[in-house]
Amino acid sequence: MLKLLRRAAFWMHSRRHADDLAAELEHHRAEGQSALEAGGVSPADAAALSRRAMGNVALAREDARGVWIAPAFDALRRDVTYGVRGLRRDPGFAIVAIVTLALGVATTTTVFSVADSELWRPLPFPAGDRLVVISSRGPGVNGAYDYVSGADVLDWRAMAHGFDDIGAVGRTDRRVMRTGTSESVRVTSVTATVFSIMGWPVLAGRLPERGDEPGGQTAVIGERVWRRLFSGDPAIAGRTVTVDGQPITIVGVVKTVDGLGYDADFFEVIDPSSPEFRNRNGLAATSVIGRLRAGIDMTAARSDLQAIASRIADEYPDGRTGHTIEVQRLADYYALFNPRPLYFFLGASAVLLLLACTNVANLLLARALNRRREFAIRGALGGGLGTLVRQLIVEGAVLAAPACTLGLLLTAWALALVRTRFPPGYVQRGTQIPLDGRVALFAIAVTAATAIVFGFVPVLFARRVDLNVTLGDGGRTAGRAPGHRRLRDALLTAQIALTLMLLFGAGLFLRSYLLLTHVPLGFETGRRIVVNLVVSGPRYTGEAQWLAYARDAVARIRAVPGVAEAAAASSAPLESGPLIHFVVPDRPRPPAGDEPRGLLRTMEPDYFRTLGIRIVRGRAFTLADAAGSPRVAMVNETLARTIFPGEDPVGRTIEITPRTRAAWADRPGRLTIVGVLADIKQVDVHEIAFNEVSLPFAQRPSPLITVIARVNVDPGAIVPAARAAAAAADPSLPVRRVVPLESMVSSSLAGARFNLLLITSFASVALLMACVGVYGSMSRAVGERRREFGVRVALGASRRSIVSAAFAQACRTAASGVAAGLFGVFVIARVLGNALYLVAGKHGGLLYGVGMTDPLVVGLAGSILLVVAIAATAVPARAAARVDPLITLRAE
Amino acid sequence: MGLTNQPPDLLPGTLDLLILRTLVAGPLHGYGIAERLKILSQDVLQVGESSLYPALQRLLLNGWVKGEWGASENNRRARYYTLTAAGRKRLGAERAEFERLVFAIQRVLEMA
DSSP states (O other): OHHHHHHHHHHHTHHHHHHHHHHHHHHHHHHHHHHHHHTTOOHHHHHHHHHHHHOOHHHHHHHHHHHHSOHHHHHHHHHHHHHHHHHHHSHHHHHHHHHHHHHHHHHHHHHHHHHIIIIISOOSSTTGGGEEEEEEEOSSTTOOEEOBOHHHHHHHHHHOSSEEEEEEEEEEEEEEEEESEEEEEEEEEEOTHHHHHHTOOEEEEOOOOGGGOGGGOEEEEEHHHHHHHSTTOTTOTTOEEEETTEEEEEEEEEOOOTTSSOOOSEEEEOOTTSHHHHOTTOOOBSEEEEEEOTTOOHHHHHHHHHHHHHHHHHHSTTSOTTOEEEEEEHHHHTSOSOOHHHHHHHHHHHHHHHHHHHHHHHHHHHHHHHTHHHHHHHHHTTOOHHHHHHHHHHHHHHHHHHHHHHHHHHHHHHHHHHHHHSOTTSSSSGGGOOOOHHHHHHHHHHHHHHHHHHHHHHHHHHHHSOHHHHHHTTTTTGGGOHHHHHHHHHHHHHHHHHHHHHHHHHHHHHHHHHHHHTOOOSSOOTTEEEEEEEOOSTTOOSHHHHHHHHHHHHHHHHTSTTEEEEEEESSOTTSOOOEEEEEOTTSOOOOTTOSOEEEEEEEOTTHHHHHTOOEEEEOOOOTTSOTTSOOEEEEEHHHHHHHSTTSOOTTOEEEEOTTOOOTTTTOOEEEEEEEEEOOOOOSOTTOOOOOEEEEEGGGSOOSEEEEEEEESSOHHHHHHHHHHHHHHHOTTSOEEEEEEHHHHHHHHTHHHHHHHHHHHHHHHHHHHHHHHHHHHHHHHHHHHTHHHHHHHHHTTOOHHHHHHHHHHHHHHHHHHHHHHHHHHHHHHHHHHTTTTOSBTTTBOSSOOSOOTTOHHHHHHHHHHHHHHHHHHHHHHHHHHHTOOHHHHHHTO | OOGGGOOOOOOTTHHHHHHHHHTTTSOEEHHHHHHHHHHHTTTSOOOOHHHHHHHHHHHHHHTSEEEEEEEOTTSOEEEEEEEOHHHHHHHHHHHHHHHHHHHHHHHHHHHO
């Protein structure tokens, strides 16, 4: 250790040491001269003699220095210099190898970083793995998640042992905040305990305290709204704003975590002593969160809670009898709904990295073969194998270092892009993806290993070759040693095979995207706009006011020049809606919880005509289906087919069951079916058709109002006028969104488009690499056979036959690569099975309507690759045809 | 190549031992060490600077000697080497080892 310090000190003062040593040696000589003079030699002779006596002073100095600096260091520096010089002499090779490796590193690191933050990274909270979501599910096989009453939450909190604390999160509503302008903000009511459970960092002000609770007039706001509407004012605490006409005092700002639910604009603090919250049958908590006590097992905590909940249910029988309690980690609860794309792209990026490594290995191999003469000469001059291997390892590192640096820079850039460009909902925590250090290390290790191992392994072959042969024929036949050829061909074949697999993947995505864009939606999209409105506040207390506002808004939008028709609804197609349970009253009732479900949508009579939705049977709603008249419903074809198979649903009755406690959607009661409408895409373009129950808007108005308008002009151009018209209905209410319906369809496909973009870019990079690989490999092969071609031409072979000989070789390799790739595709297809679909062979998370071994895609990918491989051979083949027999033969 | 550059073959490591031994009496500069070895060995050991100075650097690196610049008896600037405590210990150890080795060699020469 001390020795190391002394060495380091020497390094720092190496200049002074050199001077000291020189002075010392000169002193030695001077003493010698003095001794000679004392013996009677003349001063001049003494000087000369003493100098001669000293022998090789430079060597002595070098040796003395070598004591301090391991000579290996100097050799290393020499190797690095030599390696850099070698790369500079062969810039084509250097650039291709470095860029290839960098791309491999970048894709793998990027995709892994995303996957890691989505799938494996713990929540960014202190002890985030102890945060759990507690849910209460109704009876039945797929019992619906139910609200929890505030009284239950309070009892759980008082009686359960396994938790540090339990808190209730209430409904999230859109409300209107007035601060000069009207802003639509999302307000979530929470108990004060939620803040301590979540442990969100406080950016300004403070968290609510005990005294804040009564009256529910205090709130904590989220970071985003703080920055957007209050320009990040650090002194915001104590400020009072008006939300839905009610003054609310802001006490602090918290930094919530994106993508985990709980990221409201306003957190309104619930007063736990209010009768509304304490109501045993109330709907206080849509979700209950808790922090497990350290060391407490989740299942134990769950059974404890279950026992408590059952006791409560026994005590209050009309409440939640037969409910089961579920406890899930917060991270799992909010985990990505469909993690398959991430796993898929993880695999694809790994293939790309493998491809990059193969490519560089092939390049290095070829380079090593070209340098065979150099190695042979070095061997002949007595160069040791160790020195050679060491030098090649250093050369590999010289290649890997810039590649890794470039790769990591590319990764940082790609992640910045990913954070801003991911389509919404594609990943949960998209805005917070860090560059993953572990995977960066892994990717660097892989590339460095490739560069280094394939740099020196060929030399081990090369050394076995007889020096006389190699030197004797000028190294011209060196590459024909069968061992190398086979290794090189194998690498090239692997490269083509891997490329084919990526190309095939891209083909599948392209095909499924094209199919998606041609899916029949069930409604017209061109020249339609969607205006999303929401009412709240003291002036809109009930259905009558909501309806009046909706009618006013529709009338104003219809009056905008260019608008042909307009109608209000609870939601537009692709916008989803609340789920309800229903039964057919004249049939035996299924067990509670197992009733059929359907998506609920309400609309004005003109809705169907405005959107071009087909009425299959019966009639559409009319203005006569008003608030007081008999309650009617329309159902979609899927519901008609599954619930009333072989029967005419028109005239039948369905009953919405009261068990879903949703606020406005759950008004139970019997409805007469008056018509059947065609299936439309309700949530997503690639959804599977499911039940829809439609009600007249007038019989059940909702505070969420969507106006759909058919226009005669460019829908994009009419958006501002429509927005102004909607705002004029009540300037104090915000207009949530005005968009052309086409752009909603387009954003529904954003995820698919993004997948396509990803896989296509992977495949393009792969194809480019394959091109470079094939071209390089083939030109080398042709170069090696130059003499053979020369002899052939001299013996009368036609140019054509030479070209076809060169092509034949390329075709053989390409064909075997394609065959291996196809085999790989089928193996992977077999292994993945239906993992890329949500519904086998039809719908999907990733793929839509295209088979895993779609013959069209297989054929296309294979032929593209063959064509590219053969095209890449064209240049070398022409070179072969131009071989001048005189020149080649003279070289013999 | 000067004659002094061909020292008699020394057993490996013995030069270090000899240098350490010459320094027991007191600090010496490089030339002084060479002279002392030559005189004491009655001209048998003529250590050239090409092995002496690397050896001295090695001893410095190991911390067995210290080097300080001073004026020589001829009033020249010279680096004087002094034995450190660690060097003294090392000398003892090496000397014991050397004597064991010499004894063993002698035994072989006499008895074989």
